[in-house]
Amino acid sequence: MALLEVRDLKVHFPIKGGILNRTVGHIKAVDGVNFSIEQGKTYGLVGESGSGKSTTGKAIIGLEQITEGQVIFNGEDITSIKNKTKDIRKDIQMIFQDPYSSLNPRKRVLDIIAEPLRNYEKLTKNEEKQRVYELLELVGLTPESIWKFPHQFSGGQRQRIGVARAIALKPKLIIADEPVSALDVSVQAQVLNFMQDIQKELGLTYLFISHDLGVVKHMCDEIAIMYRGRYVEQGTKDDIFENPQHIYTKRLIAAIPDVNPRNRDKHYVFRQEVKKEYEQAYDEYFDAEGLAFGLKDISDTHRVALPERG
Amino acid sequence: MSNRLLEIENLTTSFRIGDGYYAAVDNVSLTVNRNEVLGIVGESGSGKSALAFSIMRLHNRAKIEGKINLEDTDLVKASTNELNKLRGDSLSMIFQDPLTALNPLMEIGAQIGETLVLHRPQMSKKQRYDRVIELLNLVGIPRPEHVYQQYPHELSGGMRQRVVIAIAIANKPQLLIADEPTTALDVTIQAQILDLIHKLKEEMDAGIILITHDLGVVAEMADRVAVMYAGEIVEVAEVHTLFENPLHPYTRSLLNSVPTEGQDKLHVIQGIVPSLKNLPRTGCRFAARIPWIDESAHEENPVLHEVSPGHYVRCTCHSKFYFPEEGKEGEANGAS
Numbered sequence: 001m002a003l004l005e006v007r008d009l010k011v012h013f014p015i016k017g018g019i020l021n022r023t024v025g026h027i028k029a030v031d032g033v034n035f036s037i038e039q040g041k042t043y044g045l046v047g048e049s050g051s052g053k054s055t056t057g058k059a060i061i062g063l064e065q066i067t068e069g070q071v072i073f074n075g076e077d078i079t080s081i082k083n084k085t086k087d088i089r090k091d092i093q094m095i096f097q098d099p100y101s102s103l104n105p106r107k108r109v110l111d112i113i114a115e116p117l118r119n120y121e122k123l124t125k126n127e128e129k130q131r132v133y134e135l136l137e138l139v140g141l142t143p144e145s146i147w148k149f150p151h152q153f154s155g156g157q158r159q160r161i162g163v164a165r166a167i168a169l170k171p172k173l174i175i176a177d178e179p180v181s182a183l184d185v186s187v188q189a190q191v192l193n194f195m196q197d198i199q200k201e202l203g204l205t206y207l208f209i210s211h212d213l214g215v216v217k218h219m220c221d222e223i224a225i226m227y228r229g230r231y232v233e234q235g236t237k238d239d240i241f242e243n244p245q246h247i248y249t250k251r252l253i254a255a256i257p258d259v260n261p262r263n264r265d266k267h268y269v270f271r272q273e274v275k276k277e278y279e280q281a282y283d284e285y286f287d288a289e290g291l292a293f294g295l296k297d298i299s300d301t302h303r304v305a306l307p308e309r310g
Numbered sequence: 311m312s313n314r315l316l317e318i319e320n321l322t323t324s325f326r327i328g329d330g331y332y333a334a335v336d337n338v339s340l341t342v343n344r345n346e347v348l349g350i351v352g353e354s355g356s357g358k359s360a361l362a363f364s365i366m367r368l369h370n371r372a373k374i375e376g377k378i379n380l381e382d383t384d385l386v387k388a389s390t391n392e393l394n395k396l397r398g399d400s401l402s403m404i405f406q407d408p409l410t411a412l413n414p415l416m417e418i419g420a421q422i423g424e425t426l427v428l429h430r431p432q433m434s435k436k437q438r439y440d441r442v443i444e445l446l447n448l449v450g451i452p453r454p455e456h457v458y459q460q461y462p463h464e465l466s467g468g469m470r471q472r473v474v475i476a477i478a479i480a481n482k483p484q485l486l487i488a489d490e491p492t493t494a495l496d497v498t499i500q501a502q503i504l505d506l507i508h509k510l511k512e513e514m515d516a517g518i519i520l521i522t523h524d525l526g527v528v529a530e531m532a533d534r535v536a537v538m539y540a541g542e543i544v545e546v547a548e549v550h551t552l553f554e555n556p557l558h559p560y561t562r563s564l565l566n567s568v569p570t571e572g573q574d575k576l577h578v579i580q581g582i583v584p585s586l587k588n589l590p591r592t593g594c595r596f597a598a599r600i601p602w603i604d605e606s607a608h609e610e611n612p613v614l615h616e617v618s619p620g621h622y623v624r625c626t627c628h629s630k631f632y633f634p635e636e637g638k639e640g641e642a643n644g645a646s
Contacts, residue, residue: 256526258526
């Protein structure tokens with residue numbers, strides 16, 4: 001059984017307008033998304049800004065109201081806010097994008113990491129401190145850090161404090177929303193390695209949201225590409241990178257800069273070809289509103305939003 | 311040598327912290343030729359943006375020493391008047407964040423036209439309008455006549471960045487400094503902007519300094535690359551050389567920390583980039599981050615050595631460097 005199952009998830013935001021400020025339309029941020037994640041796996045959600053990938057993550061954890069659809073976690077329906085009671089929240093945690101704004105600057109590390117513990121577990125001051133020490137050790141920070149404030153840490157260290165907070169309650173699922181986008185490459189490497197280590201150690205499942213295909217390729221078992229609220233392609237890492245079917249996926253992959261300067265001219269020509277193909281085939285692959293079609297099975301693991309007649 | 315456009319000699323830019331001055335750019339010498347893209351790579355805090363701002367002379371209270379010769383003008387000695395004549399004309403800059411680089415209260419057309427008013431006062435209104443439309447076309451903005459009258463908030467991030475580029479190239483600069491021009495953008499738009507900068511380089515015969523922390527972008531764009539660490543240049547080489555035979559431990563560490571094919575574990579550089587105040591001012595500045603390398607491998611006062619024509623490396627520690635995960639036997643492989 002899958003740990004997390006998302007069925008036909010829709011998140012629509014109303015557009016208010018007119019003199020009476022009535023709802024005049026909807027922005028379909030997430031428009032019919034289906035997926036499931038197995039225990040211990042990393043599932044990547046890729047898309048450009050505005051594609052609805054973050055909204056999907058937030059809707060699952062309950063930070064965004066779900067318009068339609070179902071979210072099933074560990075066999076339990078957690079779609080409505082009421083059902084996302086404390087116990088479920090304990091099992092799903094989130095790592096945020098910006099380590100500079102996701103930590104309260106006026107709290108000490110002890111209070112930041114202990115906050116989830118205080119919400120769910122009744123520990124004595126000493127037990128609590130002991131747990132925070134263990135967590136700090138796990139994320140590779142010194143015990144003295146407990147009395148420091150967020151501004152005394154570098155970006156990578158802060159992100160690790162965010163991770164320590166997220167794993168404090170031993171969650172089953174972590175939603176990581178662009179966890180390394182704000183970081184330098186070397187620090188990014190540190191956080192990614194570390195996320196893989198604790199995944200093995202604690203048996204964590206990740207929903208990894210990112211716009212960086214290189215990072216997603218490194219981290220994820222399965223990948224989905226989103227465009228304007230809908231999936232355009234979904235499959236294993238190899239399906240997506242070795243055998244992309246949708247023109248949008250091809251374009252995203254072609255746009256990743258090649259780290260070998262010898263391939264520069266070849267890559268440039270390839271990118272121009274894909275761009276031309278994209279422009280020519282746009283009407284075929286997207287409907288009149290510029291949205292992707294429904295997904296069709298290509299293989300057991302690979303699903304692509306191909307046009308009806310194709 | 312008529313190809314030489316910019317020559318920086320022993321440039322040191324220091325900022326005041328408390329009662330002392332601390333150098334963010336420390337004794338940097340560089341050259342940029344016409345029709346060349348010089349990539350400058352480094353992590354945040356390495357001094358690459360401070361270097362760009364020094365060339366543009368945009369620092370308010372910094373102490374700048376050394377020489378920055380743009381053709382025959384020394385920018386360090388130039389007066390504010392002279393600088394104002396140069397900036398936006400033969401010397402211009404694409405800023406990182408298109409959200410803050412544009413005036414939210416000014417129409418796009420007027421913002422681009424402003425630089426023409428300043429540097430080409432003889433232009434008539436009609437000529438100016440035509441030039442702005444031409445520029446909007448050049449940077450690939452659809453429906454330029456319509457965009458001319460729009461405000462920044464009506465445009466997407468990629469479109470705004472194109473406007474910033476249009477402003478920077480309005481007067482056909484000889485030297486264009488692009489400070490992380492695509493960091494805030496999505497990959498597909500990044501690819502378009504990079505192709506655009508590439509096209510402009512060839513059309514204008516300009517020299518471009520491309521500052522970025524993204525090694526992929528450098529591999530795609532640069533002709534030569536300078537790697538900066540803690541205010542110093544640690545390695546300069548032609549782009550192929552740098553990616554195929556990187557020597558300095560910092561360059562090699564950076565390249566190893568980027569996710570690539572068939573890599574299980576990413577390399578992590580130990581420690582953190584030292585802050586300006588805590589910078590080691592003597593010895594190899596990178597030594598603290600590769601503690602497994604014997605101290606004797608470093609020079610006392612590391613200088614840039616020319617290891618092959620056009621390939622410069624600071625300090626001697628690169629010949630003894632190996633990654634801890636590959637063990638000492640990797641030493642021979644690494645240097646080959």
